[in-house]
Amino acid sequence: MTTSYEGSQIMPDHSSDQYPVDATNKVKRRHDRGFYDHDTVHALLDSAALAHVAYVIDERPFCTPTLFWREGTRLYWHGSSASRMLRNLSKGEPACLTVTHFDSIVLARSGFNHSADYRSVMAFGTARLVTDLVEKDRALTMMVDRFFPDRTALLRPTTGQETKATAVIAMEIEKASAKIRARGVVDDEEDYELPIYAERLPIRTVIGTPEPCPRIIPGVERATTLESYREGRHLEEALLEAYQLAYS
Amino acid sequence: MTTSYEGSQIMPDHSSDQYPVDATNKVKRRHDRGFYDHDTVHALLDSAALAHVAYVIDERPFCTPTLFWREGTRLYWHGSSASRMLRNLSKGEPACLTVTHFDSIVLARSGFNHSADYRSVMAFGTARLVTDLVEKDRALTMMVDRFFPDRTALLRPTTGQETKATAVIAMEIEKASAKIRARGVVDDEEDYELPIYAERLPIRTVIGTPEPCPRIIPGVERATTLESYREGRHLEEALLEAYQLAYS
Numbered sequence: 251m252t253t254s255y256e257g258s259q260i261m262p263d264h265s266s267d268q269y270p271v272d273a274t275n276k277v278k279r280r281h282d283r284g285f286y287d288h289d290t291v292h293a294l295l296d297s298a299a300l301a302h303v304a305y306v307i308d309e310r311p312f313c314t315p316t317l318f319w320r321e322g323t324r325l326y327w328h329g330s331s332a333s334r335m336l337r338n339l340s341k342g343e344p345a346c347l348t349v350t351h352f353d354s355i356v357l358a359r360s361g362f363n364h365s366a367d368y369r370s371v372m373a374f375g376t377a378r379l380v381t382d383l384v385e386k387d388r389a390l391t392m393m394v395d396r397f398f399p400d401r402t403a404l405l406r407p408t409t410g411q412e413t414k415a416t417a418v419i420a421m422e423i424e425k426a427s428a429k430i431r432a433r434g435v436v437d438d439e440e441d442y443e444l445p446i447y448a449e450r451l452p453i454r455t456v457i458g459t460p461e462p463c464p465r466i467i468p469g470v471e472r473a474t475t476l477e478s479y480r481e482g483r484h485l486e487e488a489l490l491e492a493y494q495l496a497y498s
Numbered sequence: 499m500t501t502s503y504e505g506s507q508i509m510p511d512h513s514s515d516q517y518p519v520d521a522t523n524k525v526k527r528r529h530d531r532g533f534y535d536h537d538t539v540h541a542l543l544d545s546a547a548l549a550h551v552a553y554v555i556d557e558r559p560f561c562t563p564t565l566f567w568r569e570g571t572r573l574y575w576h577g578s579s580a581s582r583m584l585r586n587l588s589k590g591e592p593a594c595l596t597v598t599h600f601d602s603i604v605l606a607r608s609g610f611n612h613s614a615d616y617r618s619v620m621a622f623g624t625a626r627l628v629t630d631l632v633e634k635d636r637a638l639t640m641m642v643d644r645f646f647p648d649r650t651a652l653l654r655p656t657t658g659q660e661t662k663a664t665a666v667i668a669m670e671i672e673k674a675s676a677k678i679r680a681r682g683v684v685d686d687e688e689d690y691e692l693p694i695y696a697e698r699l700p701i702r703t704v705i706g707t708p709e710p711c712p713r714i715i716p717g718v719e720r721a722t723t724l725e726s727y728r729e730g731r732h733l734e735e736a737l738l739e740a741y742q743l744a745y746s
Contacts, residue, residue: 458700
């Protein structure tokens, strides 16, 4: 085995397609933590709603949080047409979209071995404004339905004005890498004998009690398609389940 | 009132120092959500462990997740000396460090009004390698003690080899902005009459059951300074409490 998930439950599927690897996306530090197959990369993307996008304006880097989703090997995100990032990306700009699942903080017996468990993806490509109206309409639907399957059909229809005011960005993934640490406490062998406390502090992102809008008119019920999102559930599980429903 | 926290419990302190505002950090889209005072910016930073850092290599953007912490108006993060980012930053490079607290997904009565509650900070500056040994030693201590007050004193001392293998990056915050949405469902007034379900789906990042290393030698107890980190607690509360202890 030249690769390992270091104890993670996720198993790499070596029959899956791979993203090409070069100097841009090759995991250099701790290369044993790097994966490039579509299945691993896509599963980490589809179990997230929040990404951070890096882009360059006047040679300076910007890092912007945004909701996003995947369709095949293409990523989508959105924002107002007024935003700085989108104005700049309209002609097509290199971007890097990163998703991080933060799984634990690791307290070891030395400062050096303190660490964290995480699963992250960096995806590289050229971001462009979606100008084709058919692609844009579809994207505006999936922007909602990817998270809440079939919800758009229940909503007040989007107006032309709203469509105009929403910019949709698309980025074909040219290269991508996943990086996974799932090892908990790992100390130097001789340090285990020392009288020092060590632990893995697990972290999880969960759904709270759904808060219905107080102005819902009587008799209107929560759709059964929202059942993925229930109190106490890991957000990533609900997001992945909804994604699979939406694109099944 | 020209600014508002839109229902958030956090109150802006207008007597606090402000970060300078210019085209780089001015919140343009939804400028009513933008804040620049040190107290707001710092509180959002100090209640987080994970940041995403954007930097530029060969005119291309990279977005890297990392643990970080703040000291005054300076941010620190680290990585192996071997990493691509750090090699590049050694001469001082512009960077943008972003922290996002993701608080909810908002299901509205129209696609357009679907949203999220969040609190984010974008901090801009020039990242540089810490080469001064005194500053580096202090940083390697606070890299642990900022999260776990006084822990370094209990650990196996860091070796010269380890210090050499750990690169520490510092970035003086030149500009910063916080952006906060804490409004839940907000629909167009006429849409409230429609028979459509709407809700705020709260999200929180919590601490799980601490997992002591199975190889701890008998009699070694968890330090009382770790009591901030207990099962079910919001991670951000524990991190802020630990931060205040560490720097008090």
